[in-house]
Amino acid sequence: MDYASVLQLLDSTVRLSTPLLLACLAGLWSERAGIFDIGLEGKMLAAAMTSAAVAALVAAMPDRGALGILAPVIWGLLAGILASLAFSMLHGVASITFRGNQLISGFALNFIAAGLTSLAAQSIFGQGGRTPQLAGDARFSPVTLPFTDTLRNVPGIGPFYAEVLSGHAGLVYLAFAIVPLTWWLMYRTRYGLRLRAVGENPAAVDTAGVSVIRLRYSALIITGILCGLAGAYMSTALQAGFGRDMTAGRGYIALAALIFAKWRPVAALWACLLFGFFQALALRPDIVTAIVQTRVPGPILDALPYILTVLVLAGFIGKATPPRAGGEPYVKER
């Protein structure tokens, strides 16, 4: 296998890891606050559809008027975040305010999102549940990092810099920047301390005079925003438009990565890169065949992240202890 193939593989790893990473961090915020969220998938889907639809609609306007101040893709991004937030808040109402079962709520919202997105896309565009192909400023264009051209001719590093690191959509860099930001917020700020506490023992936070409900909702807002970014990336950067069920289980892979990373931000980055790498491999069976010298069926590669996660859950690769108050609605005791 030549160096070019390796670079291509790593390049698509970065691309494919990004939505996983954003969704995984989204799950991290929510679960660290004690709210299980298996609805990452649905929120991504909602955001993916909304951003593609809004970007397409704005781009198609003959006269954008006041909307002209931002590119259509940005309007799409904002709309996607709003859609994801709406789902996130619904999850909050069900699981925080009405103390419903968090797993069932997340699960239900996934279905609603799956149905509503194709429904809406179909009734707006009439193209079989898809949005129109996005082009130009309705999509995120690649960002070329500085010195790419200067470094390109440096052997080894140059092509790596140009192919793997440079040339991604802005959202990719944003996603990677959110990792240290999340770490810092979680471990170095008052907000993070309280948030982690509310996921471990909400009574401790409550008796300290801090509102459990407000903290948990705030975490869900962050979750909503991050899932919004993940979904918008799917339809306006990774792909050029929304297609039915386009997230294809990424919300669940992100959840798997979260467990794999034992609910820690930096580990989440590595887990998502690993799972993204598997996805990239599944797209290049020729490379896999070249390495192991036999044909590996694609489905086996697809299943790898899940199998690994089960191994983690089983305690064969370290022990994954979820936040202690996770999944439990908080009821004030006397």
Added chain:
Amino acid sequence: MPGDAGGRHAGGPGGLNPPASVTDPPAIELRGISKSFGPVRANDEVSFSVPKGTIHGIIGENGAGKSTLMSILYGFYRADQGEILVHGRPTALPDSLSAIRAGIGMVFQHFKLVQNFTVLENVILGAEDGPLLGRSLRRARDSLTALAREYGLEVDPDALVEDLSVGHQQRVEILKALWRNADILILDEPTGVLTPPEANHLFRILKGLRDQGKTILLITHKLREIMEATDTVSVMRRGRLVGTLRTATTSPARLAELMVGRKVLLETVKAPARPGPILLSAENLTLQDEHGVERLKSVSLTLRAGEILGIAGVAGNGQSELLSILGGMTRPGEKVSGRLTLKGRDLPLSGRGADGKSRRQAGIGHVPEDRQNAGLILDFTAWENTALGYDDDPAWARGFLTDNQAIRDDTARKMQTWDIRPPIHTLAAKSFSGGNQQKLVIAREFEQDPDILLIGQPTRGVDIGAIEFIHKQIIALRDQGKAILLVSVELDEIMSLSDRIAVMFDGRIMGERDPATTSEGDIGCLMAGIAPARIPEQTPPGPTAEAP
């Protein structure tokens, strides 16, 4: 500032000498506080005041309304009526935050700590200095050192709470309150989980805090603690305040009478025991929990037919573990060793045959300590609970299926004979009162006619009338020649029912006494882990031969 506590007698004028000077308004004054939950009046026109710089006890039985009152003081509940004055100012306490702002700190019975946070993180949680943690953590470290010196509140600031002993965790709770500048400290049943030395240490800390001008409310149902630690005491009964007294001028008997509203029955009438052959004998029982901590250390005892062996001790000294081994309730992670024989036959201690069902089949009945989480399934009906532990009783089997009607009939009959009210066997167990729930368990276990009966905390949360009934039944069972092992943290209960008393401390049996010849003081010493120098006329509880 907690750091100030180290300063020269911080606080207002007269903060040093308890009780505070008469000119100070009381630290806390309650006027006509009432609170109802549905038809239940948890607090009924409660009024009292606590002078600054004193330790005030609030005593009462379970369900007397103490906890409700404290929850109102800490902003958990809002009173339906009445007024709260803090340092003479009427203060609304709609939530915990306003209570904290009013200078009230609370140490809950069940600690509100984040287990995988450090002590420092727990202390500053919710009362940080600013949006970034660095400064708070540094300042907290300094003031913790100061407080440790001042009051003997030593605790490693960087330790994870989950690694601390219960006593140290409680210190963290007190530190939390002091970090928030509390000058009124409420402690809810603080010694329930402490060993006697830890409890004594706590009282020393509290007295130190009082001498620095803090006001302390100590809620407990233990008379000894009231007498030992408080300056004044209020007695609650059924939601009402029935009296406030100076501790120095009252007696435990007087307080007890106020608590229950009549002279406490001192002795239960019972004939002398006629012990028969040894039915159960335990040798060197040892239990190690999931974390490798030895909870039970080489306990040996024998139990004869027709006698009641009482196990006395402060909660958490191995009694629960002893019951769990004998009753077959050990958890998978726990390691048990030793030897257990029933009528000369060995009983397995772990694995197959060491579960609750096998124990029952071997003839050991069990009224568990925790009625709500073990003895009953609260969501099940009364009749379904009748089958708990006996679900494969052949009398209730009909081929592959169960004969539910037979269980229902049996339950209806039990409800009649044991006077369980309301006598509706289709009612969920949670709909019965504590006393009737306990009767459901006792009826089930007693009527199975076991040779040996394990009884844990038979009258916890049970009303007085039912207590007398339950005590009589236990004695009646003994007189039928059953062997009874009674575990209770209520020393009175142990003293009045037992034919022999074994006292547990720190997972061991400290000694055995004859209730006729011993005193509460003597038992109390053993409970506190103090082995008397004199060797009383006691037989060693079991063979001392080394286990192989």
Added chain:
Amino acid sequence: MQPLPKWADLVLVPLISLTLAAFVTALVILSIGESPWFALTTMVQGALMTASGWGHTLFYTTSFIFTGLAVTVGFHAGLFNIGGEGQAQLGGLGVALACLCIPWPHWTLALFGASLAAAAFGAAWIAIPAWLQAKRGSHIVITTIMFNYIAASLLMFMLVDVLRPMGAQDPSSARFPAELALPRFNQIPGLDLLFPRSVPANVTLFLALAAALVIWLLLWHSRTGYRIRALGKSEGAARYAGIGPVKTTMTALLISGALAGLMSVNNVMGDAGRLLGNSAAGAGFIGIAVALMGRNHPLGVVLAAFLFGFIFQGGSELGFMTAIPIEMRVVIQGLVILFTGALDMMVRMGLERVFARLPRRPSKAKAA
């Protein structure tokens, strides 16, 4: 606050939840510019007013009874088996292998054998998550989600690389022998008077109803059921009673997986006559809605399964006959799960408030 009367809890709460879900559905239909009334009449027309409609509705009902029962048994043990989809797919594999590899002399024997295989494969697929839950406390919800995806991959591999006949294009198994086809309602004497034309509903419906009866007996009239329910309600009480948590958890989940697997008898053997990709078609997930809606009681599950059969068939009718896309039924399904499962407390709290006011009137009347 007084607890709700039992009848209100069992009947009123799900009915109100359902009404709320229907209301939101109507709003969605309105928002895409269609008429909810027309949608409803179309659904009723398509699902319940023709023999063919009934044939489809009952076909779906059959699948949903199995998956609904699967979730129900799990719930009673306090465990949320979200992996019915994967177990059903594996059950389909079991059916296919049984039908393709064994030369059955008659469809009745084949039905018996295929049911055993379906149940065994379904149970096998939950065995690992169940064991991890029982022994290591790994959360069953997460592991079964993972196993759903692994099942999808495994099935894809089996269909593409193993079971696909030589030269065939689409990923599916060979056709089962024709003589193993299960009698459809139009082929059953008596029923054929009602169903003149070929419908997918087949004898498996009777198997499903029998399963509901067996599960009812199991849960409330057997020792195993008692143990399952006791463990689900209180772990402490189970330990006290000597009910082995590992064995009981395994038993409950294996039964659950077997039920989910059994669903495949209906669609793989009863309808398709071969194993196709994504054979479970979401029925495993719908089982969750069915169990919630049916209040975890087999009778409720049968009724709720019929309701969802109606929604499923009516929904596809919507796709054919109106401008409302077929995905509407996914939305409805999600809404029902949301309202009956997660917002249950909202409905209950509202009702409790209403009931708290009601009893006063009669007592006042008495006083007067």
